[in-house]
Amino acid sequence: MRNKLLRVNMNSLTTKFEDLPKSLRNLGGRGLTSSIVKEEVPPTCHPLRSNNKLVFAPGMVTGTSAPSSGRLSVGGKSPLTGGIKESNVGTNFAQALARLGVKVIIVEGQFDDRYKLLQVDSEGVSFADATPWSDIGLYEAYEGLRQEFGDQVDICGTGIVGEMEAANSGIVFNDPEGLPSRYSGRGGLGAVMASRGLKFIVLDDEGAPGVDLADEEQFRKGTKKLTNALTEHDVTKPGGTLNSYGTDAMVDVINEAGALPQFNFSKGRDDRAAKVSGEAKAEEIKNREGTRPHACHDGCVIQCSEIWTKPGGEDPVGVLEYESVWSLGPNCGIYDLDTVGELNRACNDLGLDTIEAGATIAVAMEGGLLDFGDGTGALELMDEIREGTSKGRILANGAEFAGQALGVTRVPAVKGQAMPAYDPRAIKGMGVTYATTPMGADHTAGYTVSPEILSVGGEEDPLSSEGKSTLSREIQYATAFIDSTGYCLFTTFATADIPKGEEGLIESVNGVLGTDYTADDILEIGKKIIEKERQFNKEAGFTKEDDRLPEFMVEEELPPHDESFDVSVEQLDEVFET
């Protein structure tokens, strides 16, 4: 069985393998999820009612031996933004699904008597009762599921906040050690999953057929070039920035740039940020016998991940990513890795997206629910969420929701989704991306930080608004393609600077699909994906007024650069109206 679409009907608890329509056959990841959501989900439907669907798709090359290619896209209509959502994750689950010959899973309808679990292996598909692993934390649930189904399985699920059908509920995957620490976190797709009546998907790829290669020679040649580039570039190579310090290496860099949002986006630089830097964390992981570096999925050559633990290697959490450390740390005025680690553990356990969770706590701090810097108070809020109290439900619905509940008008969100760790007033290109991506504020949608701060793939002045429409657009198009390939976005640090690497990446895709894409096709493929996404949003009722940053960022200057967001609305509208 190869290249199949698995349709899961939760109304009738039936499943069906279908041939992938020809129009979808050369797609993968985001290209596939966004095409299917656009095609099959009524844009105006309520995201938590029966007409929404949840779509899972590994990337084009996922499941092969291509380096750092274990990405999976999850798509649907977002309960957080009200628009189309693609949220992607690096996990062995992606590779297992691809090797099982499944290009895409579409979950539709609603099973009323909650909850079910879907098993997929090389023998077929079946449902099981998920209640034994429901209404408990995901660390316990994933351990229990592995006891039941075996250590070799890969698991996807949604947590207690998904069961609440709260808008900040991610879809959670295991890391190679089985910890629930890999996330399609953004946009509330966990609630979409839970509202289908589906709590977990358990994969076992033993005996799976694997992924067909249309042109093995081409594939080998390409992956070799790409691997070379990844192992050469300073950011991605073994012993390089990501490998040594993880994504959290960005704390010092962005703080230095005056763009690390702190105290709910009130200032961009604070000396205390060094306490939660990647360097400090790597040192501490060594001290406490955690694991670093670490691959989030098999076959990753970058290995930016890690396993954070309590002292002595106790109670492993999983990775503490830059965005998580920032949002649960400095953005809340918290500069303590132990507190951040425990907050991250709580997010993983509950099924919360860390970016949205930290942004929400910071808004709650501004709203007077607790003081900035109060880590104990922040952890208590996580207990409120776990217990499903009214306070917990306010917080589980994200930053904008909490802002309304608490009378806070400084809410750093676009299309209802909280901003990640780059203040758009100090890195203007990121503001353009946050505003215009169909996803809501999302750094991965068009990471202009590369040229604006890291001098990767060019060099741009972060404080200037000039040329940022074009910059964001081109990076967004390229990203939509990368999000479809199954390659980790971090491969682009290398491919942006090393032409052979980009060449290799494209060849590897051609090797799998039998296509003859060139570098010129990439932007075109990405463009088509984003056009579908924008069309969905338009039909859902979005307009250019949704492609804006919050008013306070236009009105209020951010220290230390004392810049407001001064990219004009005309420039924002130029991004996709050209």
Place this chain on the structure above:
Amino acid sequence: MRNKLLRVNMNSLTTKFEDLPKSLRNLGGRGLTSSIVKEEVPPTCHPLRSNNKLVFAPGMVTGTSAPSSGRLSVGGKSPLTGGIKESNVGTNFAQALARLGVKVIIVEGQFDDRYKLLQVDSEGVSFADATPWSDIGLYEAYEGLRQEFGDQVDICGTGIVGEMEAANSGIVFNDPEGLPSRYSGRGGLGAVMASRGLKFIVLDDEGAPGVDLADEEQFRKGTKKLTNALTEHDVTKPGGTLNSYGTDAMVDVINEAGALPQFNFSKGRDDRAAKVSGEAKAEEIKNREGTRPHACHDGCVIQCSEIWTKPGGEDPVGVLEYESVWSLGPNCGIYDLDTVGELNRACNDLGLDTIEAGATIAVAMEGGLLDFGDGTGALELMDEIREGTSKGRILANGAEFAGQALGVTRVPAVKGQAMPAYDPRAIKGMGVTYATTPMGADHTAGYTVSPEILSVGGEEDPLSSEGKSTLSREIQYATAFIDSTGYCLFTTFATADIPKGEEGLIESVNGVLGTDYTADDILEIGKKIIEKERQFNKEAGFTKEDDRLPEFMVEEELPPHDESFDVSVEQLDEVFET
């Protein structure tokens, strides 16, 4: 001083009388508030930040001796809908403001050190400290204000929920007895007021110049014809329906029609509804020495109001309107007037719109926070709001907000505003009005119930979708005119059936303004107002997708007629795209 615009700057605590621009001079009420909001408020601004404004305008003939003409419009950008809002009220405050020569008050900017009180009298304008009457219930506050400023003053204010900047916060006016029971309830304008730093406006019209009449003869002739019509028509005459039973007379009528939403819009008819009917209530008011009939403002000939009390005439609440009785009663499965009365008292005291409050409690009941029919529990929820607990804040932000917090997808709201007491599946024209009015679900915006149920102004089948676009459009245009005149909407029961009455109404307007409007002009004037409102909403990011009823009403049939909302989206789009 006549025909002045009073501009109140809360940043600098300064006030200024301006001449009304020529373009606004013949407007009043809604025509004036919507024109000014359209002109002066940036459509994309955050409703609770400094760029929003709050506009008060009595109607064209308000302050004169015209019958039943004490209406005031309040306008601004709504924190509940995100669109333009006009919410109007019948109150002596309207007449006092008009007699003081003030055609409109514009409150702009934000005073940070909360709260101020604005005094306007024939001597001028001044600010006072409002803190002694803040953070307390409005019954106590209004009594205190009358002790301070005299029994003769008229008061406008916002309550505890306004101070919370919650989206279900009305603007509250005193009735002739001084009770805080007259409401510009809808759309959260109380939060807009409080976020300006303004808590109360106190008017004293002693020595006021009164309203100029351009053509006294014409005015007298007109008001006489209108008064005759009002005193002849069965609905509006002394001893007629409204006078005898108040608006609550509709309970039996709409229940009989199978369109009285009960148990959160789950059924349209229930025998128990009779227990809270206008007839039952009038009888009970007599038993307990309340007041009925009663005028909500001086010079009303309809006198549909009342003063509900506890037994023995204790603890007067004010009027229990049909919409309030329904929302706090049958829609929550509560069929007990005493409970409804105490819930209404709590709404008045806190500054909550009763329609939104009842819809929110019903959603909370569906979400499992309490059982349907649990009046004691509902009253406890009001205490939660008063205390500003997290649960209270969820509820104070309205039905849609509570639905998201509690995972309820059956939320009867349009543009974020909860529906009033007519299920659109059983009165299709009301669904067209709810969907298409720029205001969010609002029965007063285009009351098709008149021809669909009451055989007033024609006769239409309520269950048929045919012709309802035209019907709703024409009534919406006519209503926008009436909302500008200062006449109570109930005058249209008489003018729709008695041509002389309509003639008189128009003559009275001409008598005040010196215009020569004819019946043909009315729809055109109303149309222009709605076009401005729609333009504001469009610039705020609204599209035709916002002109829709919630998905569940299209999918789910309402007993006893077992009808879903089957007016097509094309028909909805026809209303204003013709």
